[in-house]
Amino acid sequence: MNSPLLEIKQISVSFDGFLALNDLNLVMNEGDLRAVIGPNGAGKTTFLDVITGKVVPTKGDVMFKDKSLIGQKEYRIARKGIGRKFQSPRIFKNLSVQENLALSVSRPKTPFSLLINSLKVKQLDKIQHLMSIVNLQSKSNIKAGALSHGQKQWLEIAMLVGQDPDLLLVDEPVAGLTDEETDLTADLLKSLAGDHTILVIDHDMEFIRRLDCPVSVLHQGHILKEGSMSQIEKDPLVIEIYLGQSEEEV
Amino acid sequence: MSIISTKKNWINLTIWVVIIALIIATPTFLPVFRLNLLGRYLSLAIVALGVDLIWGFTGMLSLGQGIFFALGGYCAAMFLQLNSSEGFPNGIPEFFGLYGIEKLPFFWEPFKNSIFTLISIWLLPAIIAGLLGYLVFRNRIKGVYFSILTQAALLVFFNFFNGQQKLINGTNGLKTDVTELFGQMVGSEIMQRGFFWLTAILVIFAWLFSRWIVRDRFGDILIGIRDDEPRVRFTGYNPVVFKTIIFSIAGGLAGISGALYTVQSGIVSPQFMTVPFSIEMVIWVAVGGRGTLLGAILGAVFINYAKSLVSEALPASWMFIQGGLFIFVVTALPEGVLGWIRRGGLKELLYLIGINKKLKTYPSLEVNEQGEVKS
Numbered sequence: 001m002n003s004p005l006l007e008i009k010q011i012s013v014s015f016d017g018f019l020a021l022n023d024l025n026l027v028m029n030e031g032d033l034r035a036v037i038g039p040n041g042a043g044k045t046t047f048l049d050v051i052t053g054k055v056v057p058t059k060g061d062v063m064f065k066d067k068s069l070i071g072q073k074e075y076r077i078a079r080k081g082i083g084r085k086f087q088s089p090r091i092f093k094n095l096s097v098q099e100n101l102a103l104s105v106s107r108p109k110t111p112f113s114l115l116i117n118s119l120k121v122k123q124l125d126k127i128q129h130l131m132s133i134v135n136l137q138s139k140s141n142i143k144a145g146a147l148s149h150g151q152k153q154w155l156e157i158a159m160l161v162g163q164d165p166d167l168l169l170v171d172e173p174v175a176g177l178t179d180e181e182t183d184l185t186a187d188l189l190k191s192l193a194g195d196h197t198i199l200v201i202d203h204d205m206e207f208i209r210r211l212d213c214p215v216s217v218l219h220q221g222h223i224l225k226e227g228s229m230s231q232i233e234k235d236p237l238v239i240e241i242y243l244g245q246s247e248e249e250v
Numbered sequence: 251m252s253i254i255s256t257k258k259n260w261i262n263l264t265i266w267v268v269i270i271a272l273i274i275a276t277p278t279f280l281p282v283f284r285l286n287l288l289g290r291y292l293s294l295a296i297v298a299l300g301v302d303l304i305w306g307f308t309g310m311l312s313l314g315q316g317i318f319f320a321l322g323g324y325c326a327a328m329f330l331q332l333n334s335s336e337g338f339p340n341g342i343p344e345f346f347g348l349y350g351i352e353k354l355p356f357f358w359e360p361f362k363n364s365i366f367t368l369i370s371i372w373l374l375p376a377i378i379a380g381l382l383g384y385l386v387f388r389n390r391i392k393g394v395y396f397s398i399l400t401q402a403a404l405l406v407f408f409n410f411f412n413g414q415q416k417l418i419n420g421t422n423g424l425k426t427d428v429t430e431l432f433g434q435m436v437g438s439e440i441m442q443r444g445f446f447w448l449t450a451i452l453v454i455f456a457w458l459f460s461r462w463i464v465r466d467r468f469g470d471i472l473i474g475i476r477d478d479e480p481r482v483r484f485t486g487y488n489p490v491v492f493k494t495i496i497f498s499i500a501g502g503l504a505g506i507s508g509a510l511y512t513v514q515s516g517i518v519s520p521q522f523m524t525v526p527f528s529i530e531m532v533i534w535v536a537v538g539g540r541g542t543l544l545g546a547i548l549g550a551v552f553i554n555y556a557k558s559l560v561s562e563a564l565p566a567s568w569m570f571i572q573g574g575l576f577i578f579v580v581t582a583l584p585e586g587v588l589g590w591i592r593r594g595g596l597k598e599l600l601y602l603i604g605i606n607k608k609l610k611t612y613p614s615l616e617v618n619e620q621g622e623v624k625s
Contacts (some may be wrong), residue, residue: 052484079488090481092474099470107468109486111495114468163486 005030005197006051006167011060012167012221013046020046021057022221028167033193035200035208037232038218039241044049044201045087047218053077054082064167079109083165087172089152093145097136097155100144101127104162130158133188150181154188168198174207177216186210273450276516277443286514287576289446289555293510296456298534298550299543300500305532306540307464308496309476310392314400315504317407318375319489322505323518324411325374327424328358329367330513334430345419355417379501380388380494387493392479401525409521423519427513437516449510453547460543463499472496512556531573537579539586548588 006028014023021043028034038044048175051062053074062069069077078084092100105123106114117125131137134154139147144155153173160168170189174182186207189198193213202208208215208229215232217225219241225232232238266417277285297319304310332354338344342354360366386399401596412421427437434441463469474482475489482489510520533549538549553572562569583590 054480073488074480074483075486075488078484086481089476090468092477092481093384094473095470098468102467103470103474103487104485109488111468111471111492114471115463116464118466119460159485 004028004063005032005065006199007063008051009061009063011047011050011062012059013043013050013055013238014058015246019221021050024060024218024222026216026223028197028199030166030197030209031194033190033198033200033211033213034210035213035215037201037203037205037208037215038216038224039203042218043221044218045171048084048171048201051077051169068200075109078163078165081164081166082169083160083163083167084169085153085171085173087162087175089149089156091144091152091155091159091184094143096141096143097131097147098127098140098156100159101130101162104159105164126162130162133161134158146231150177153177153181157185157188161196166197168192168196170200172196172202173203174199174202174204179206180209183210267469268409269454272353273447276450277446282439282442285446286442287555287558288551289442289449290511290514291551292446292449292453292619293507293514294531294534294554295453295507295547295550296510297504297507297531298538298546299456299460299537300503301531302540302543302546303463303472303496303503304500306535306542306546307469307472308493310493310497311397311532312400312497312500313397313502313525313528313532314407315531316404316514316523316525318379318501318504319508319511320407320411320520320522321375322371322508323512323522324418324424324522325361325371325505326509326512327426327518328361329364330426330431330436331424332358332362333364334428341619343424344423345422346416349416351416370557374504375508376498376503379504383497384490384499387490387497401528404523404525404528408520411523412414419589421520423517423521425517427516429538432569436513444512445510445514449514452510453504456506457543457547460503463496464543468492497507506560530572535576535586537586539588539592542586542588542592545586545588554565563621 004027006026008024008176011024012019021114024043024204026128036044036047040042042225046055050057051064051069053069053076055070056071060174064077064082065078067080072080092103095103102119102123102142105126105201115116128137129140131140134151134157136147136151136155139151142150147155157170160170173189174185177185182204189200190211192198200208200213212229215229216223216229217232224241225235225238227235272616276288280288297315301312301315304312306569335341337342339347340349340352340354342358346354347353361370382403386396391399402497411418414420415422427435429436431441464472471482471487471492474485474487475492482492508518508522513520530553534549534553535546536545536549537553539545553575555571557568560571579586583595585593
């Protein structure tokens with residue numbers, strides 16, 4: 001029996017006494033695709049901050065490939081194989097699509113190597129491949145800042161994949177996208193699962209339904225419920241705190 | 251394709267031949283006074299290149315480059331003073347006698363060696379910049395706080411150097427124009443001509459070096475740090491290392507610049523570390539075009555030349571003109587003059603005054619074409 005890829009053990013994060021995360025446990029095995037949903041302020045983004053080293057938890061431990069990540073610098077965690085996509089697209093807007101991806105596929109990520117080595121054929125092929133996955137080949141020399149919002153989201157996902165991470169953390173990848181783009185993004189993530197382990201955070205129900213994967217509901221800093229989307233949707237507690245609200249709004 | 255690139259090569263070659271011919275010929279048609287001024291301003295272009303690397307590319311506004319500039323100048327001046335102090339009491343530089351010092355302070359000793367001096371001119375400022383930078387960047391100090399910190403460091407150095415009469419002649423500084431090098435007075439015409447050529451060549455090398463640094467992915471990371479530092483971190487790069495390296499390089503360039511400026515202006519003093527001077531360096535880059543290396547060079551040379559011409563004609567007005575120029579560039583041409591031209595600003599202007607017609611194109615079509623060629 002393989003040990004899990006990511007194991008989050010009783011994490012608590014307190015901001016000046018306010019518990020953003022409270023005794024959170026989560027286990028992800030290799031190849032898993034999992035969605036985490038929750039109302040605003042449930043602690044979704046803080047949860048990613050803890051895994052990627054941006055926030056140090058008050059209590060608990062994060063194990064990745066059987067090693068603790070607590071206290072490690074962000075760039076080290078990234079090199080260990082955890083890639084993160086932010087809520088609003090974060091790409092290097094003054095670099096072209098190709099240059100953005102070149103930075104993500106470069107190895108090793110040291111100043112000397114960047115100065116002396118040029119990109120290998122394999123890496124150039126990889127850049128082309130990544131651009132074809134997200135449909136940006138025709139924009140390869142365009143500055144990333146000039147892309148549309150959806151294309152920026154995709155470029156950022158492509159940059160993540162270019163890092164060759166074992167674990168992808170994807171924060172609200174469809175915020176501000178059209179329905180068509182949302183569907184394409186869902187398909188893209190599904191096609192990446194298997195080779196990669198992916199954790200998606202969102203509150204777009206249509207999108208989560210389309211991902212068709214196990215869902216964890218985050219509420220007030222801990223996991224309220226886990227199960228498939230159809231199970232979650234029927235759970236009275238979940239309906240009360242989350243789905244109920246959104247149905248009222250609709 | 252090959253025709254275009256050979257044509258481009260020919261143009262490049264021609265430009266270089268013209269530049270080198272100009273450098274060789276300038277001393278023959280420019281009076282010594284003007285030549286000396288041009289040489290000084292060219293040496294300032296080197297410090298401007300450093301400012302451009304750290305501010306234009308990496309987005310760190312340092313207001314303390316005067317520290318490294320002055321350090322380079324002091325290294326050169328200490329060597330020159332030692333080199334020509336045989337006739338003075340105790341065989342040490344003359345000013346020590348004024349304060350009753352009979353023994354050379356220990357840190358002067360290594361500067362008797364010319365090779366040590368040539369290395370320390372750039373290495374010493376680079377090491378100090380690296381140390382200072384590392385401490386600042388490691389603690390994630392950036393933006394305005396970084397600028398204030400560098401300016402504070404500048405003031406610390408300024409006051410320290412001002413107060414140390416017995417070590418480095420304090421506020422009077424170290425004179426170099428009456429010292430000797432290769433049996434010639436440093437201030438003499440023949441030496442000044444040599445320094446002009448040396449400066450011009452070093453400007454070219456500094457430019458080539460800076461271009462090599464920013465040309466590829468290393469430069470892309472610098473731009474990435476400017477645009478979105480957390481993204482750089484989450485992509486697996488350690489920004490602290492990159493920032494320290496580039497700050498150290500800028501410090502080294504400032505040192506070379508300061509040494510060249512010192513031998514051509516005849517003195518190094520704590521005046522090199524005043525606040526306005528370090529801010530002026532930023533203005534040269536801002537006006538020339540931040541993020542364009544050529545812009546930094548042209549900005550430094552042209553603004554300084556304009557400064558001396560304007561000051562000769564209307565002594566009191568330069569500060570107003572400089573301030574006005576800075577405000578104009580920041581509001582109207584935020585990318586500087588060269589950045590503006592590269593974005594097609596000239597065509598735009600010609601169109602506005604009705605000389606040129608605007609071309610109608612479909613950018614997306616052009617792009618698709620490029621994409622096809624590329625893939």
